[in-house]
Amino acid sequence: MRLDVVTIFPEYLEPLNVSLVGKARARGQLDVHVHDLREWTYDRHNTVDDTPYGGGPGMVMKTDPWGDALDTVLADGYEKGSQAPAIVVPTPSGRPFTQELAVELSGRPWLIFTPARYEGIDRRVVDEYAARIPVYEVSIGDYVLAGGEAAVLVVTEAVARLLPGVLGNAESHRDDSFAPGPMANLLEGPVYTKPPAWRGREIPEVLLSGHHGKIARWRRDEALRRTTANRPDLIERCAPGSFDKKDREM
Numbered sequence: 412m413r414l415d416v417v418t419i420f421p422e423y424l425e426p427l428n429v430s431l432v433g434k435a436r437a438r439g440q441l442d443v444h445v446h447d448l449r450e451w452t453y454d455r456h457n458t459v460d461d462t463p464y465g466g467g468p469g470m471v472m473k474t475d476p477w478g479d480a481l482d483t484v485l486a487d488g489y490e491k492g493s494q495a496p497a498i499v500v501p502t503p504s505g506r507p508f509t510q511e512l513a514v515e516l517s518g519r520p521w522l523i524f525t526p527a528r529y530e531g532i533d534r535r536v537v538d539e540y541a542a543r544i545p546v547y548e549v550s551i552g553d554y555v556l557a558g559g560e561a562a563v564l565v566v567t568e569a570v571a572r573l574l575p576g577v578l579g580n581a582e583s584h585r586d587d588s589f590a591p592g593p594m595a596n597l598l599e600g601p602v603y604t605k606p607p608a609w610r611g612r613e614i615p616e617v618l619l620s621g622h623h624g625k626i627a628r629w630r631r632d633e634a635l636r637r638t639t640a641n642r643p644d645l646i647e648r649c650a651p652g653s654f655d656k657k658d659r660e661m
């Protein structure tokens with residue numbers, strides 16, 4: 412997968428050099444290019460913003476730098492053999508970024524992220540490119556950030572971990588919160604490791620029993636308990652009859 416990021420804060424994307432994404436880059440599973448939007452400005456102040464038409468607070472990011480940057484990025488990718496790009500626009504007004512959307516994006520060969528600042532990008536930029544390639548406008552949550560770079564880090568990590576061979580244990584996806592299967596729409600339950608006792612707190616006995624069926628049942632019960640407590644909305648999403656009455660009275 413090729414990832415391009417166009418930003419006025421390229422240093423914000425330094426975390427893409429470390430940990431899971433950094434290792435995937437080193438193994439050649441991810442080809443990441445971070446671009447400084449100001450390289451496509453030609454005035455002495457490298458201006459990327461201007462006042463909003465219609466008045467209102469803040470500034471809007473100008474069309475030309477984004478158009479020139481995206482044209483250059485697209486030309487470079489095509490020239491190097493990349494195909495089927497999609498643009499990902501982080502925005503507070505976007506569709507919720509979910510595990511399902513992460514799975515969809517992980518199936519694409521080339522993502523171009525356009526994290527903006529100020530009040531966002533002139534709408535005509537999105538309209539220009541949406542006319543010829545898929546554009547995903549996504550929000551990582553119901554809170555307001557000052558820009559889209561943090562969202563790029565979130566989306567990139569959620570997508571990269573789904574790429575074949577990136578997560579060491581191929582089974583790890585199976586128990587993901589929100590992943591399809593028996594744990595779909597359930598949050599992960601508690602996890603434990605050695606020592607068996609710590610400051611007088613012991614491990615749930617079932618986890619030391621070696622009885623895989625009982626352990627699986629306990630984990631599912633704990634996931635249901637945590638989901639009921641923290642995300643009752645997810646319980647409603649589960650298929651009717653997923654849990655018998657006893658399950659839900661825990």
Ligand SMILES: N#Cc1c(-c2ccc3ccn(Cc4ccccn4)c3c2)n[nH]c1N
Pocket residue numbers: 501502503526527528529530531549550551552553554555556557558559560562
């Ligand atoms: N994803 C995501 C986001 C963002 C986000 C993403 C990109 C930009 C570019 C500028 N701003 C500031 C801003 C504040 C208010 C109204 C418009 N724009 C962004 C905020 N906020 N919250 C999320 N879940």
